[in-house]
């Protein structure tokens with residue numbers, strides 16, 4: 208068992224990281240920070256999750272969000288998808304294991320993965336609306352968000368949601384406000400089975416190793432850690448009993464990476480586009496300098512007068 | 521002889537100099553609404569296109585407003601341009617001499633107009649701008665709707681939106697380049713701008729640049745074919 212996070216002091220504590228620790232900032236360049244924070248991670252062990260949704264409730268509670276009263280769609284997923292208020296949802300999948308013919312109930316806590324190479328941040332056009340700290344947390348700054356929805360196109364995990372009320376993008380913050388004062392995310396705190404644990408990324412990887420060994424000893428020979436290299440690894444990781452088949456967990460991406468279309472849009476299109484517009488303007492400017500205006504001559508006017516009979520009146 | 525491409529309202533006023541009516545009041549208002557919306561679209565769109573241009577959002581009251589208003593201006597542009605299209609498409613149909621004119625683009629740029637074929641109301645360059653704008657506006661409105669998340673997010677998949685935003689950005693850059701050509705031509709070829717401000721040009725301008733049109737007007741074929 209990973210030791211539970213100690214209860215924090217109730218005395219006000221200054222934030223342990225902030226602006227000075229940014230390694231990426233949307234639509235801006237940042238100077239490399241003076242120090243490197245220890246990378247943190249949340250580990251979600253799908254084999255331990257009982258689907259109680261305490262994490263969902265804790266997330267709403269801590270972030271002071273309220274989900275509209277919905278309706279039962281006949282499945283346990285509720286709400287059915289992430290929303291601007293539900294920054295995490297449990298996704299339930301029923302899967303028949305072809306080897307054992309057992310029905311397995313797979314429950315995955317969905318939400319932002321805090322990618323090391325975040326597609327949302329790459330796509331965002333608003334300076335500073337998305338930031339990444341050197342501890343790995345990817346956070347949205349709502350005061351700067353313009354509600355364009357580009358982050359949705361950039362994200363390989365389909366995570367951000369735009370509010371129809373204030374037209375800003377919302378997603379899991381990894382409880383950056385709690386982490387900044389030495390606490391763990393609210394969901395990890397609330398989880399009754401320790402299916403969600405939080406610590407440094409190194410600790411989480413080690414802890415996952417133990418869990419995977421245990422699962423293997425119990426016949427889950429493909430148990431493994433989900434820390435996809437296509438996005439540089441993530442700061443929210445899963446222990447999966449069937450790590451060879453991530454898609455059975457409500458379509459968890461097998462090899463997520465920033466879409467090549469997004470790379471093209473945010474890469475060469477921008478430079479080629481600016482160069483093309485600049486090129487056309489420069490051509491016009493130079494052409495004018497060299498050839499001067501194309502003026503109508505006296506003779507042209509005379510010809511027109513002759514043609515129209517104006518010269519004989 | 522059937523009318524070549526004289527439009528309604530085109531007329532000659534003999535005198536010294538001769539003046540030629542080229543655009544009706546309606547056509548000019550229609551043109552300037554289109555032009556204003558295109559410029560506002562380019563500015564608001566470029567603000568999101570590249571971080572170095574994000575400051576342009578200041579012109580529209582900030583990022584949220586820029587994002588909100590851009591697609592609506594797009595709708596205005598679409599309807600306004602449709603008006604221009606209905607007015608001008610016939611005179612922009614491709615004619616035999618247009619190929620020759622285009623092949624001699626070098627003579628156009630170096631000011632050897634005597635080597636060019638006589639052309640009607642529009643030369644091949646103007647026609648290319650017209651058809652280019654028409655096609656690009658169609659592409660922009662179609663791709664624009666796909667990425668208009670405030671109202672239409674539910675009608676396309678994220679993959680479709682990724683393709684749409686790429687197409688939108690490329691089409692936007694292209695139409696801005698076409699626009700630069702269009703504006704430069706109007707400035708470079710003196711006497712052109714008055715066609716869209718006061719609605720008329722001088723006879724000499726028509727003789728020099730659109731002789732076939734002028735001849736036809738003189739021939740009295742002042743009606744629609």
Ligand code: HEM
Nearest residue numbers: 561562565566568569587590591594661664667668689692
């Ligand atoms: C014709 C109807 C049009 C519609 C419905 C439309 C819609 C949109 C939408 C929804 C966006 C995303 C940002 C936002 O939500 O505001 C956008 C971005 C953009 N639009 Fe348009 N637009 C139209 C026409 C144009 C035109 C004519 C231009 C250029 C002159 C243009 C240039 C751009 C640019 C440069 C971007 C940013 C693309 C990027 O970030 O790479 N748009 N447009």
Ligand code: SF4
Nearest residue numbers: 331352353355356358
């Ligand atoms: S919706 Fe907000 S956070 Fe998302 S890309 Fe646009 S400005 Fe950035």
Ligand code: SF4
Nearest residue numbers: 319320322326327362
């Ligand atoms: S999962 Fe999506 S929203 Fe979260 S950091 Fe990665 S790209 Fe951004």
